[in-house]
Amino acid sequence: YRLxxxxxxxxxxxxxxxxxxxxxxxxxxWGCDCMIPVPLFKKKKIKRGFNQAxxxxxxLSGRLQIPYSAKILCRVKDTEPMKQLDHARRKKNLEKxxxxxxxxxxxxxxxxxxDIFTTGSTIDECSTVLxxxxxxxxxxxxxxxxxxx
Numbered sequence: 001y002r003l004x005x006x007x008x009x010x011x012x013x014x015x016x017x018x019x020x021x022x023x024x025x026x027x028x029x030w031g032c033d034c035m036i037p038v039p040l041f042k043k044k045k046i047k048r049g050f051n052q053a054x055x056x057x058x059x060l061s062g063r064l065q066i067p068y069s070a071k072i073l074c075r076v077k078d079t080e081p082m083k084q085l086d087h088a089r090r091k092k093n094l095e096k097x098x099x100x101x102x103x104x105x106x107x108x109x110x111x112x113x114x115d116i117f118t119t120g121s122t123i124d125e126c127s128t129v130l131x132x133x134x135x136x137x138x139x140x141x142x143x144x145x146x147x148x149x
Contacts, residue, residue: 016059035068090121118146
C-alpha cells in the first residue's frame with residue numbers, strides 16, 4: 001500500500017531482494033526473454049508520478065539479469081480503479097485496455113510484473129494481448145494477493 005499510494009519507491013528494492021531470495025531458481029528456470037511491468041494509463045502515471053510495477057520490475061531486472069521494458073505493453077484505456085469492482089466488472093473494465101507498441105521484437109517468454117493479484121483479470125488481459133502478438137509463454141510475479149481471488 002505504501003509503495004503504491006504513499007510514494008515509497010524505496011520499498012521496491014526490499015521486495016525485489018526478498019523475491020529473488022525465495023524464487024530465484026524458479027524464475028530463472030522459466031528462461032524469460034524480457035520482464036514487462038503492467039502499465040498504468042498515462043494520466044494515472046503522471047498523477048501518481050510513477051508506475052509501481054515498473055519500479056518493481058526495474059529492481060527485479062537488476063537482481064536477476066533479465067532485461068525489462070516498460071515500452072512493449074501500454075494501457076490505452078483509462079479504466080476504473082479495480083479495488084472497487086467485483087470479478088465480472090474487473091474483466092469488463094479491462095477489455096481492450098492494453099495493446100502492444102509498434103515495432104517490437106518478437107518475445108518467446110515474457111515475465112509480467114504487477115503489485116497485486118486479486119482476480120487475475122489484469123494478468124489475463126495483458127497475457128491475451130502478448131500471446132496475440134506472438135509470445136509463446138507468459139509468466140507473472142505479483143507482490144501480494146488481494147481479497148477476491
